Amino acid sequence: MLALVLVKSWQTERAAKQLRSFLHPQGVALSLQNGLGNHQKLSAILGADRVFTGVTTTGATLVAPGRVRAGGEGAISFVASDRLEPFRERFKKSGFVVETATSMEPLIWGKLAINAAINPLSVIWRVANGELVCQQSTRKLMAMTAREVEAVALAYGIQLPFEDVVEAVEGVAQRTAQNRSSMLQDVLRGAPTEVDAINGEVIRAARKVGVPVPINRILLYLVKSIVKRKSTRKCNYANCKSVGRTASRPPTTL
Ligand SMILES: NC(=O)C1=CN([C@@H]2O[C@H](COP(=O)(O)OP(=O)(O)OC[C@H]3O[C@@H](n4cnc5c(N)ncnc54)[C@H](OP(=O)(O)O)[C@@H]3O)[C@@H](O)[C@H]2O)C=CC1
Ligand SMILES: CC(C)(CO)C(=O)C(=O)O
Numbered sequence: 001m002l003a004l005v006l007v008k009s010w011q012t013e014r015a016a017k018q019l020r021s022f023l024h025p026q027g028v029a030l031s032l033q034n035g036l037g038n039h040q041k042l043s044a045i046l047g048a049d050r051v052f053t054g055v056t057t058t059g060a061t062l063v064a065p066g067r068v069r070a071g072g073e074g075a076i077s078f079v080a081s082d083r084l085e086p087f088r089e090r091f092k093k094s095g096f097v098v099e100t101a102t103s104m105e106p107l108i109w110g111k112l113a114i115n116a117a118i119n120p121l122s123v124i125w126r127v128a129n130g131e132l133v134c135q136q137s138t139r140k141l142m143a144m145t146a147r148e149v150e151a152v153a154l155a156y157g158i159q160l161p162f163e164d165v166v167e168a169v170e171g172v173a174q175r176t177a178q179n180r181s182s183m184l185q186d187v188l189r190g191a192p193t194e195v196d197a198i199n200g201e202v203i204r205a206a207r208k209v210g211v212p213v214p215i216n217r218i219l220l221y222l223v224k225s226i227v228k229r230k231s232t233r234k235c236n237y238a239n240c241k242s243v244g245r246t247a248s249r250p251p252t253t254l
Pocket of ligand 1: 034179180
């Protein structure tokens with residue numbers, strides 16, 4: 001039995017606890033989630049020998065309950081294992097492209113670079129992925145973000161699984177041109193985002209090895225402020241306690 005874990009990273013722990021009670025003792029869980037930390041959360045609850053983590057660049061947009069629009073070409077990638085082998089053919093029969101990787105960390109960090117660069121920018125500009133490669137300025141921002149992630153990975157001795165991270169990010173954005181990133185879908189429906197598990201984790205990992213990641217930091221705060229603004233409909237300045245403000249006037253509109 002295979003349990004595919006495709007919940008948001010902040011839902012992983014709950015899903016793992018549920019899985020613990022009904023996954024067959026010989027069954028395995030395969031996470032294709034974005035971000036860092038899902039493998040550890042699942043392993044802590046289900047046991048490391050039952051948890052596999054891969055990635056997918058197959059885009060999907062939820063259009064209504066039970067209705068999903070395929071969001072362009074992509075692949076499912078995971079490290080070869082006897083326990084996953086029986087499911088490879090099933091994925092292929094269902095029309096998915098399946099790729100084999102030699103180790104998990106480069107795979108996860110490669111996907112992290114892709115999501116750190118595409119997802120927040122799609123939220124900030126409210127565009128489908130393809131739009132991000134249409135303008136020089138957004139392309140530059142995507143490139144700078146992805147290169148920061150690559151620098152952090154290298155500081156940990158992890159080589160990303162592509163020759164050129166910028167080409168990889170732009171390639172995914174082009175192949176999923178019509179897709180709304182999973183983060184944009186979250187923001188549009190008022191759900192929590194995975195920005196902490198993506199750009200937030202890049203920042204945490206970078207801090208430990210002393211690599212500067214200013215663009216990831218800015219993207220994290222921009223996404224958080226957009227989410228916050230959407231949930232607080234009117235200007236909350238008068239009641240804001242968290243800003244140690246010195247001025248008694250409201251902020252100037254620029
Ligand atoms: N969408 C995309 O294009 C891609 C997404 N990903 C990654 O895949 C993962 C899933 O993304 P996505 O499909 O967009 O997410 P969605 O939030 O659209 O879908 C997740 C679904 O899982 C349900 N769910 C949550 N917890 C449980 C549970 N314990 N038991 C059963 N169902 C549960 C949610 O229900 P409810 O809404 O009620 O919480 C929701 O319907 C994420 O990590 C994402 O980053 C990776 C590549 C592409
Ligand atoms: C592959 C991509 C960028 C597809 O949109 C994705 O992983 C996501 O939206 O989270």
